[in-house]
Amino acid sequence: MTHVITVPPSLDDHSFEQVLEQVAPLPDDAKLVVDARHVRWASPYGLTALLTFAQTRQVMPTLAVPELDDTASYWARTAFFQHAEELYELRGTYPKRRDAGESSVLLEITPIAKSDDVHDVVGRVQERAQRIIKSELKLESKAIIGFAMTLSEVCQNIIEHAGQGGWVAVQSYNWARRLGRRVVVIAVCDAGLGFRKSLESTPGHVPTDRWDDAAALEAAVIRGVSRFRDRGRGQGLAGTRSYVGRWKGKLSVRSGTARISIVPGWDDDVPLAEGLPAFPGAQVQVIIPEAVPETEGR
Amino acid sequence: MMMQHIDISSVLRQTLACDLYSNLVTRKTGAAVRGQIEQLLGDAPADGRALTVIDFSHVSMIDFSCADEVVAKLLLRYADDDQASEVYFLFRGVTEDHWDAIEAVLERHGLALALESGDDVRVVGALSDGERRAWEAAYRLGDANADDVAAETGTDGADARDMLEALWRRRLVMRVNGRYVAVGGTRRHG
Numbered sequence: 001m002t003h004v005i006t007v008p009p010s011l012d013d014h015s016f017e018q019v020l021e022q023v024a025p026l027p028d029d030a031k032l033v034v035d036a037r038h039v040r041w042a043s044p045y046g047l048t049a050l051l052t053f054a055q056t057r058q059v060m061p062t063l064a065v066p067e068l069d070d071t072a073s074y075w076a077r078t079a080f081f082q083h084a085e086e087l088y089e090l091r092g093t094y095p096k097r098r099d100a101g102e103s104s105v106l107l108e109i110t111p112i113a114k115s116d117d118v119h120d121v122v123g124r125v126q127e128r129a130q131r132i133i134k135s136e137l138k139l140e141s142k143a144i145i146g147f148a149m150t151l152s153e154v155c156q157n158i159i160e161h162a163g164q165g166g167w168v169a170v171q172s173y174n175w176a177r178r179l180g181r182r183v184v185v186i187a188v189c190d191a192g193l194g195f196r197k198s199l200e201s202t203p204g205h206v207p208t209d210r211w212d213d214a215a216a217l218e219a220a221v222i223r224g225v226s227r228f229r230d231r232g233r234g235q236g237l238a239g240t241r242s243y244v245g246r247w248k249g250k251l252s253v254r255s256g257t258a259r260i261s262i263v264p265g266w267d268d269d270v271p272l273a274e275g276l277p278a279f280p281g282a283q284v285q286v287i288i289p290e291a292v293p294e295t296e297g298r
Numbered sequence: 299m300m301m302q303h304i305d306i307s308s309v310l311r312q313t314l315a316c317d318l319y320s321n322l323v324t325r326k327t328g329a330a331v332r333g334q335i336e337q338l339l340g341d342a343p344a345d346g347r348a349l350t351v352i353d354f355s356h357v358s359m360i361d362f363s364c365a366d367e368v369v370a371k372l373l374l375r376y377a378d379d380d381q382a383s384e385v386y387f388l389f390r391g392v393t394e395d396h397w398d399a400i401e402a403v404l405e406r407h408g409l410a411l412a413l414e415s416g417d418d419v420r421v422v423g424a425l426s427d428g429e430r431r432a433w434e435a436a437y438r439l440g441d442a443n444a445d446d447v448a449a450e451t452g453t454d455g456a457d458a459r460d461m462l463e464a465l466w467r468r469r470l471v472m473r474v475n476g477r478y479v480a481v482g483g484t485r486r487h488g
Binding site for chain 1: 314321323324325326327358359360361362363366394395398399402403406407
């Protein structure tokens with residue numbers, strides 16, 4: 001029997017949960033048709049999570065691609081279809097070729113599996129990020145280097161902890177509906193070990209009374225705990241947290257059944273969401289918004 | 299005393315065997331760069347003093363993981379008074395673009411380093427007020443004993459000696475014939 005999973009028209013980190021909720025009662029080897037025909041918009045998180053989702057399935061799912069030309073064309077420009085062709089049976093028509101010159105795509109969806117991939121990603125993003133962060137987000141030039149550092153660290157999280165490859169995408173857009181400002185968004189998703197299993201692999205690890213995905217995320221993201229005993233470990237996420245705090249951005253890390261967020265004043269998300277549908281690996285999103293003068297009081 | 303200059307961007311290019319990247323990113327790259335530096339330092343005299351300039355001038359950026367490997371672990375390895383040879387580091391070309399990552403790892407490990415800043419050298423990182431004052435006094439004096447530093451900082455001789463010995467163990471001052479020279483001070487005072 002084939003199950004149809006409906007992708008919400010606007011696909012982001014929150015609405016992607018609807019995809020997982022529909023899949024939660026189904027066995028891992030269930031035959032799925034992921035119906036994205038009516039999707040109009042997708043964030044970098046939505047797109048990388050869709051690829052990651054396919055990697056978690058035992059039977060290759062089918063993806064019904066967006067019917068709207070603009071949407072399909074945008075997905076093509078992010079290199080989504082290029083990667084999806086290997087993970088999904090694609091149904092419907094979509095542009096086979098990626099058009100160059102998409103200014104809002106700072107980094108098309110890129111696989112991350114090894115250290116060289118991180119060098120490549122940071123090198124490719126730096127010049128474009130510089131232009132966008134300075135002229136569009138109106139942030140100080142110091143934010144540019146911090147952005148590259150953050151990108152590097154969140155990508156390394158895959159190499160160090162996932163035990164398999166993952167995906168990264170970076171995009172800037174006008175987040176009119178939610179924020180009314182421009183943002184730059186980094187999304188990094190993998191279907192690997194996840195934080196709980198990674199921390200459980202620490203030699204001598206003794207789980208606490210309430211040891212679960214949420215506790216593991218609190219340990220890693222808030223307290224900088226790493227599975228490595230080396231005192232220098234765990235600085236990547238700590239640095240990311242500090243960067244996000246400094247530029248009034250948002251950091252969300254989802255792993256297993258929980259999501260932890262560093263929530264800025266402009267957002268009303270919960271700091272910790274528990275009891276979410278299980279999803280392997282780790283999914284990280286960093287949002288850096290356009291600066292607003294303090295007097296505007298936003 | 300042996301002196302050496304290590305251009306980190308050259309080491310990075312050799313490590314990656316490619317000219318494409320000038321960013322010090324990833325822990326793996328950092329460990330490889332540190333390995334190369336340690337190999338270069340292996341040429342230092344077995345029982346002498348060596349001052350090595352670690353030059354970041356041509357490095358675009360460094361991330362936290364790489365800074366932990368290249369800066370923190372390097373300092374940790376050589377800040378050991380049991381070693382036969384004394385290896386000192388002077389950091390050059392560190393800009394604001396590198397500083398966030400370097401500052402974070404110094405803080406994390408409780409480390410400090412001597413940093414060239416224009417025509418001067420200053421000590422940065424985790425130091426007590428006493429250590430900082432003693433280092434700055436030694437740097438101003440160029441070549442000092444504990445009593446000189448005590449007079450300069452308004453402390454007593456025993457306290458000044460303790461501070462200078464602590465700084466020597468951290469390889470922030472050199473001990474030369476019973477006198478103390480701040481790292482980078484030789485450059486200023488000849």
